[in-house]
Amino acid sequence: MTQQAVVISGTGLWTPQETITNEELVVSFNRYVELYNARHAADIEAGRVEPLQPSSAEFIEKASGIRQRYVLNKDGVLDPERMAPRIAERSDDEMSVQAEMGVKAIRQALDNAGRTPADVDAVLVACSNMQRAYPAMAIEIQHYLGMERGWGYDMNVACSAATFGLQAAVDAIRTGSARCVVVVNPEICSAHLAWEDRDCHFIFGDVATALVLEAKDAATSDNQWEVLGTRLQTKFSNNIRNNFGFLNRADESGVGARDKLFRQEGRKVFKDVCPMVAEQISGHIADLGMTAEDLRRMWLHQANLGMNEFIARRVLGRPATREDAPVILDEYANTSSAGSIIAFHKHNQDMQSGDRGVICSFGAGYSIGSVVVQKR
Numbered sequence: 001m002t003q004q005a006v007v008i009s010g011t012g013l014w015t016p017q018e019t020i021t022n023e024e025l026v027v028s029f030n031r032y033v034e035l036y037n038a039r040h041a042a043d044i045e046a047g048r049v050e051p052l053q054p055s056s057a058e059f060i061e062k063a064s065g066i067r068q069r070y071v072l073n074k075d076g077v078l079d080p081e082r083m084a085p086r087i088a089e090r091s092d093d094e095m096s097v098q099a100e101m102g103v104k105a106i107r108q109a110l111d112n113a114g115r116t117p118a119d120v121d122a123v124l125v126a127c128s129n130m131q132r133a134y135p136a137m138a139i140e141i142q143h144y145l146g147m148e149r150g151w152g153y154d155m156n157v158a159c160s161a162a163t164f165g166l167q168a169a170v171d172a173i174r175t176g177s178a179r180c181v182v183v184v185n186p187e188i189c190s191a192h193l194a195w196e197d198r199d200c201h202f203i204f205g206d207v208a209t210a211l212v213l214e215a216k217d218a219a220t221s222d223n224q225w226e227v228l229g230t231r232l233q234t235k236f237s238n239n240i241r242n243n244f245g246f247l248n249r250a251d252e253s254g255v256g257a258r259d260k261l262f263r264q265e266g267r268k269v270f271k272d273v274c275p276m277v278a279e280q281i282s283g284h285i286a287d288l289g290m291t292a293e294d295l296r297r298m299w300l301h302q303a304n305l306g307m308n309e310f311i312a313r314r315v316l317g318r319p320a321t322r323e324d325a326p327v328i329l330d331e332y333a334n335t336s337s338a339g340s341i342i343a344f345h346k347h348n349q350d351m352q353s354g355d356r357g358v359i360c361s362f363g364a365g366y367s368i369g370s371v372v373v374q375k376r
Helices: 022-039 041-046 057-064 097-114 138-144 156-173 246-250 266-287 305-316 336-346
Strands: 006-012 017-020 068-071 122-127 151-156 180-188 206-215 225-234 295-300 356-363 367-375
Touching: 006 097, 006 156, 017 022, 017 305, 022 041, 022 057, 068 206, 097 138, 097 180, 097 206, 122 138, 122 156, 138 151, 138 180, 151 156, 156 180, 156 206, 156 225, 156 336, 156 356, 156 367, 180 336, 206 305, 206 336, 225 266, 266 305, 266 356, 295 305, 295 336, 336 356
Parallel strands: 122 151, 122 180, 295 356
Antiparallel strands: 006 206, 006 225, 017 068, 180 206, 225 367, 356 367
């Protein structure tokens, strides 16, 4: 039986208005370090507490390739007495912050696809953290889009959530349970980042991305990408972890503990994940009858410049150019599941009919997702 052909027919990107440069971030962080060391001076002197070390813009860019990030709230992050965004709670009768981000990205994606909410059968919200347990963010987004039919659900595979969501959408269309599916990635990373931790305080930013997928024979947009294949992989690791959840209130000793925010063993992650990702991409394209020379572009997860350069070089067998593997993390920082989708959204218009590429994301879990596409 011939599989239903599926295309990505529209992409959307919503970006917060506020930015934080490395230089601004370092001023705030170093002031926090001064205050912390002053408050714990006696314990530091006695050897009971390790003093915190300052950061620098040069260190951040060298370690990550990041120069700035977009955030929902800037002044809270840069307040050395707070070190967290200020995002006001909304009543149950108002659209939630995360749903609002998602709706904005989806509307742009639908416009680019030449579709309306009435055409959509399903909404999948795929991102690192949901702002609540239930009702599902996808169902709220479905409501505020004005969809009178269909279904939605939330899924979390951390930084790989977008590509896992893409496979779920493709499968839904191929099996006939939907004709048009939206995958949306509203990432509020600033709220689960430990801004007071020198090893990671610069990593994340906020953003929302969206993709419209539909049956190939129904798509009408000018920029269509046929999905040639999808592949997922998971392998358990504690090297990237966030232990916050509803059980946190069941043991008061853990409230506010460092492990209730993002943390990672960066060097271990690099060593473990990069070869796995390169091997998956190489194996995936080989199983599709392709070679590295057939890949016009690699839209990789935007976590760290060194990781992307390693993976692209391993796959291509040579150093990659920015045309081979576009970089957006210098502007957006790590936006978790949205990173590879931002790269795809911003860097595909120059490609010609028949050109092929791979959207690939990877992260906590460990998890890896690759989606091979071809321009129609």
